[in-house]
Amino acid sequence: MNKIITEFLSNLGLDTEESAIYSTLLEKGPQTVLEISRNSGIDRTGVYRLLEKLHQAGIIEEIVDENRKIYSAADINTLEFLVKERENQIRRLHESLPFIDKIISSRKSTHQPGTKVLFYRGKDGIRQQVWNTLRADKVCLGYTYRKLGELIGDYYIKWLDEWVERKLIFRDIYSDDFLKSQKVQTIHPHIPEGFFQSRYISFDILNVNHQYDIYNDVVSIYNWHEGEIFGVEIYNQKIADLQRQMFEIVWKIAEEK
Numbered sequence: 001m002n003k004i005i006t007e008f009l010s011n012l013g014l015d016t017e018e019s020a021i022y023s024t025l026l027e028k029g030p031q032t033v034l035e036i037s038r039n040s041g042i043d044r045t046g047v048y049r050l051l052e053k054l055h056q057a058g059i060i061e062e063i064v065d066e067n068r069k070i071y072s073a074a075d076i077n078t079l080e081f082l083v084k085e086r087e088n089q090i091r092r093l094h095e096s097l098p099f100i101d102k103i104i105s106s107r108k109s110t111h112q113p114g115t116k117v118l119f120y121r122g123k124d125g126i127r128q129q130v131w132n133t134l135r136a137d138k139v140c141l142g143y144t145y146r147k148l149g150e151l152i153g154d155y156y157i158k159w160l161d162e163w164v165e166r167k168l169i170f171r172d173i174y175s176d177d178f179l180k181s182q183k184v185q186t187i188h189p190h191i192p193e194g195f196f197q198s199r200y201i202s203f204d205i206l207n208v209n210h211q212y213d214i215y216n217d218v219v220s221i222y223n224w225h226e227g228e229i230f231g232v233e234i235y236n237q238k239i240a241d242l243q244r245q246m247f248e249i250v251w252k253i254a255e256e257k
Contacts, residue, residue: 012059012083013086032069115239120222126152135218140168151229171196177203219236
């Protein structure tokens with residue numbers, strides 16, 4: 001139960017010490033600063049500072065009882081209000097994102113002209129690369145190495161839902177490593193028809209041994225098998241155009257299955 005509460009408070013924006021104070025108040029009821037300090041293991045100076053922050057945020061309530069201040073955890077109605085506020089913030093952020101995108105793109109075109117190369121490492125890096133493909137202008141081309149679900153888990157479903165929502169198309173060529181990865185039990189959601197077009201090519205002709213995506217002016221390469229998890233994005237229109245031409249050549253000799 002404590003884990004569920006801690007995770008909820010973390011999603012609400014509370015750090016570890018703030019969550020500890022709220023959990024202490026929830027478990028043991030209204031308390032003075034001294035009692036909170038003893039029960040939470042946080043020094044009194046820190047408790048004063050955190051209580052002021054939590055009180056301003058509405059997470060806790062301040063009660064004057066017989067000339068002393070005691071503090072209690074906010075009830076469910078207050079928490080529900082805070083959740084609604086967070087939902088409204090996220091909605092406003094989502095609505096503002098297209099405008100922010102235009103501003104950032106215009107600044108980048110001014111200050112970062114030409115080619116750039118970005119390097120990613122670890123699972124979070126690969127998640128970012130995968131999410132970046134959603135910038136594709138209608139179509140993304142790629143060589144599919146293995147099932148993405150074996151690395152990024154549930155995040156693959158979020159990406160897939162967003163891909164379908166944006167009505168994007170992914171054309172990919174896969175080889176024998178992908179067929180091997182299908183035998184491993186990983187997340188494999190239903191993929192709506194029309195959004196993904198795939199063809200197979202034997203490793204004797206082309207051994208696809210890493211993920212390779214091509215969209216807009218980007219060539220995105222990433223690998224996560226056998227302990228190595230890294231990726232590179234190359235932003236260069238000529239390189240992306242050449243890779244598209246090469247993809248189309250391979251596409252013609254690949255098999256539909």
